[in-house]
Amino acid sequence: MAAELPGQTLEGKVAIVTGSSRGLGAGMAMAMARRGAKVVITYTSASSEAKAATLVSEIEALPNSSSAVSVRADLSDISAPSAIVAASLSAFGSAIHILVNNAAVQITQPLAKITLENYQSVYDINVRGVILMTQAVLPHLQPRSRVINISSVGGRAGFADLSLYTSSKAALEGLTRSWAAELGQNGTTVNAVAPGPVKSDMLDSIPPHIVQMQMDNTPVEHRVGTSHEVASVVAWLAGADSSWVSGQVLNVSGGWSMY
Numbered sequence: 001m002a003a004e005l006p007g008q009t010l011e012g013k014v015a016i017v018t019g020s021s022r023g024l025g026a027g028m029a030m031a032m033a034r035r036g037a038k039v040v041i042t043y044t045s046a047s048s049e050a051k052a053a054t055l056v057s058e059i060e061a062l063p064n065s066s067s068a069v070s071v072r073a074d075l076s077d078i079s080a081p082s083a084i085v086a087a088s089l090s091a092f093g094s095a096i097h098i099l100v101n102n103a104a105v106q107i108t109q110p111l112a113k114i115t116l117e118n119y120q121s122v123y124d125i126n127v128r129g130v131i132l133m134t135q136a137v138l139p140h141l142q143p144r145s146r147v148i149n150i151s152s153v154g155g156r157a158g159f160a161d162l163s164l165y166t167s168s169k170a171a172l173e174g175l176t177r178s179w180a181a182e183l184g185q186n187g188t189t190v191n192a193v194a195p196g197p198v199k200s201d202m203l204d205s206i207p208p209h210i211v212q213m214q215m216d217n218t219p220v221e222h223r224v225g226t227s228h229e230v231a232s233v234v235a236w237l238a239g240a241d242s243s244w245v246s247g248q249v250l251n252v253s254g255g256w257s258m259y
């Protein structure tokens with residue numbers, strides 16, 4: 001494996017990536033492990049237990065100092081964040097350097113049909129879960145830590161029938177800016193990454209005409225992105241080279257959205 005440049009190494013860092021059993025989160029966990037980080041992989045479904053275990057094995061087999069553990073915890077449960085932090089402390093010691101708030105859910109529901117249960121099912125994970133997760137990590141975050149919130153181009157776009165999801169991502173971007181203002185004193189940065197469509201189970205839940213419209217209007221090769229293309233931006237934000245970037249939303253969409 002090619003040696004990472006000094007600013008890109010994550011050797012000695014402990015990273016928690018929520019929702020990393022599959023999809024974009026799994027790519028982020030692997031990208032950070034390849035740079036030497038010790039990674040906590042979280043998931044919630046029984047059906048993802050084997051996937052999380054396989055990812056742990058793949059990371060443990062890397063020829064570097066990386067290591068991984070997995071923890072099953074439902075982030076719609078308010079006790080999940082402390083269980084995830086406890087697993088990290090038990091496996092890797094008292095310091096945490098990187099938190100990627102990636103776990104999220106999406107439902108398609110027109111405004112007129114949104115129920116309280118729909119609202120809670122999205123906001124309890126995508127917004128409340130992120131607040132509680134970040135609070136739980138806070139006492140253990142070291143100077144020059146990195147908090148990276150995974151948003152979506154939907155956070156700034158208008159997609160019919162996706163308002164619960166898109167507004168939850170807009171909330172995440174607001175949290176990102178205020179936390180960047182609060183936590184910067186010791187060199188900690190807080191940023192968001194807003195991907196365009198990337199092949200995953202979640203993408204299968206987005207109405208196909210929306211994805212087709214995005215591909216048609218994507219300047220770079222008229223395609224969806226790959227999890228590697230998102231993970232490499234997240235891994236860069238996690239490292240020392242991004243030290244002067246905070247409070248930003250990095251759009252990673254092949255130019256579909258430009259801001």
Ligand SMILES: NC(=O)c1ccc[n+]([C@@H]2O[C@H](COP(=O)([O-])OP(=O)(O)OC[C@H]3O[C@@H](n4cnc5c(N)ncnc54)[C@H](OP(=O)(O)O)[C@@H]3O)[C@@H](O)[C@H]2O)c1
Nearest residue numbers: 019021023024043044045048074075104152197198200202
């Ligand atoms: N895919 C895209 O096109 C796209 C575009 C823009 C933004 N994003 C964002 O990228 C992130 C990852 O999306 P994805 O497409 O990879 O999603 P995905 O394939 O649906 O994977 C979701 C991940 O989150 C976990 N998760 C779901 N509900 C959870 C809960 N209640 N508690 C804990 N973990 C939970 C899942 O765990 P289990 O495996 O246990 O279910 C899984 O690891 C999300 O924030 C999403 O909004 C995705």
